[in-house]
Each structure stands twice: as structure tokens, then as C-alpha cells.
Amino acid sequence: xxxxxxxxxxxxxxxxxxxxxxxxxxxxxxxxxxxxxxxxxxxxxxxxxxxxxxxxxxxxxxxxxxxxxxxxxxxxxxxxxxxxxxxxxxxxxxxxxxxxxxxxxxxxxxxxxxxxxxxxxxxxxxxxxxxxxxxxxxxxxxxxxxxxxxxxxxxxxxxxxxxxxxxxxxxxxxxxxxxxxxxxxxxxxxxxxxxxxxxxxxxx
Ligand SMILES: [Cu+2]
Numbered sequence: 001x002x003x004x005x006x007x008x009x010x011x012x013x014x015x016x017x018x019x020x021x022x023x024x025x026x027x028x029x030x031x032x033x034x035x036x037x038x039x040x041x042x043x044x045x046x047x048x049x050x051x052x053x054x055x056x057x058x059x060x061x062x063x064x065x066x067x068x069x070x071x072x073x074x075x076x077x078x079x080x081x082x083x084x085x086x087x088x089x090x091x092x093x094x095x096x097x098x099x100x101x102x103x104x105x106x107x108x109x110x111x112x113x114x115x116x117x118x119x120x121x122x123x124x125x126x127x128x129x130x131x132x133x134x135x136x137x138x139x140x141x142x143x144x145x146x147x148x149x150x151x152x153x154x155x156x157x158x159x160x161x162x163x164x165x166x167x168x169x170x171x172x173x174x175x176x177x178x179x180x181x182x183x184x185x186x187x188x189x190x191x192x193x194x195x196x197x198x199x200x201x202x203x204x
Contacts, residue, residue: 052147058142062097063097066097069093073087074086078175083105084105086107086108088115090113097120098119101165101166102172103128108179109176111153115149118144118145119145125139126139132157
């Protein structure tokens with residue numbers, strides 16, 4: 001029978017279940033349940049399903065909060081786009097914006113300190129993927145996700161968007177720094193325009 005044609009018997013749901021059909025329903029059900037219970041399992045024993053809080057927020061309100069943190073704690077800028085590198089106090093709330101096609105700003109965190117990482121999108125769905133940790137967080141417009149994180153290893157991490165978000169998706173990459181206590185700060189680099197911070201669009 002083709003699905004284009006109407007069923008030959010109108011009351012099809014009273015017909016006995018075919019063995020093959022029943023088997024496939026059972027397989028699908030068992031697999032669904034396996035996947036369902038993997039979620040709490042990964043939460044407890046893995047790193048991918050983090051505890052989170054989520055709040056409704058507008059893009060404007062979220063970008064304002066992020067801007068405030070950037071204005072206070074920028075230590076340098078990076079790349080020709082002058083993306084601010086922000087070093088907020090240990091244990092504080094830190095903010096990152098996801099948007100087409102950029103992460104903003106770059107965070108510099110201290111090893112061994114717990115931070116409340118806030119993530120929100122200005123436009124579409126993005127996803128915060130921290131490499132090489134393989135930590136994945138969905139970033140949703142209209143919501144502010146808050147995750148308590150404690151970096152355990154110093155170094156330079158990559159932040160990659162792993163939710164396909166359009167033509168520039170592959171360029172939506174950034175960094176996140178974790179430094180030992182007392183290190184980092186206004187180290188290297190390109191920008192050297194401290195005290196003259198630009199807003200998120202790169203304007204003054
Ligand atoms: Cu993206």
C-alpha cells in the first residue's frame with residue numbers, strides 16, 4: 001500500500017499488529033528509553049550535561065550586562081577586530097555573547113576558581129563548545145543560561161560554535177584563557193588600548 005492512497009480499510013487501527021512492526025516498535029522504545037536514561041547518567045558521570053539555571057532575557061538587556069563587565073575588566077584586545085579580553089575577579093559572574101558570527105568578549109579566568117558563566121544569543125541558536133574539553137552548551141536567544149564552572153587546567157582553550165548558524169558558521173570561533181593565580185592580565189599583544197574600550201560592535 002502506498003501512503004499516497006487512502007488506507008483500504010478505513011478502520012486500520014483495529015487490525016492485528018504485524019510481528020515485524022511490533023519488533024521495530026519495541027526496538028525503538030527500548031532505544032528511546034536508553035537515550036532518556038543516558039541524559040541523567042551523563043549529567044552525573046560525564047561533563048556534557050551541566051547543571052544550569054535559565055532566565056528569560058532580551059538581547060538588549062543581556063548585551064548591556066555584558067558591556068558593563070567588559071567596561072570594567074578588559075585587560076587587552078585581540079585580533080584586528082579588537083575583541084576585548086576580559087579578566088573579571090575570581091568567583092564572579094562572567095558573560096559571553098553569541099551572535100552571527102562571533103563570540104564576544106574573550107574571557108580570561110583563574111584556575112581553581114568557580115565562576116558563574118552566563119551565555120545568551122543575540123539572534124539565532126548557537127552552541128558553546130569548549131575544546132579540547134568537549135563541553136557543549138546550547139545558547140538560545142531570549143534566554144540567559146547560567147553555568148557554574150571551575151577551570152581545572154590552565155591554558156588556551158578554543159570556543160567553537162557547533163550549531164550550524166548560517167554562512168559564517170565556520171568562522172564563529174574564539175578563545176578562552178585559563179591562567180594560574182597571579183598570572184595573565186595585560187600580557188602580549190595587539191591592542192594595547194586599555195581604558196579606551198569599545199562596545200560590542202567595535203565602535204567607541
Ligand atoms: Cu553559531
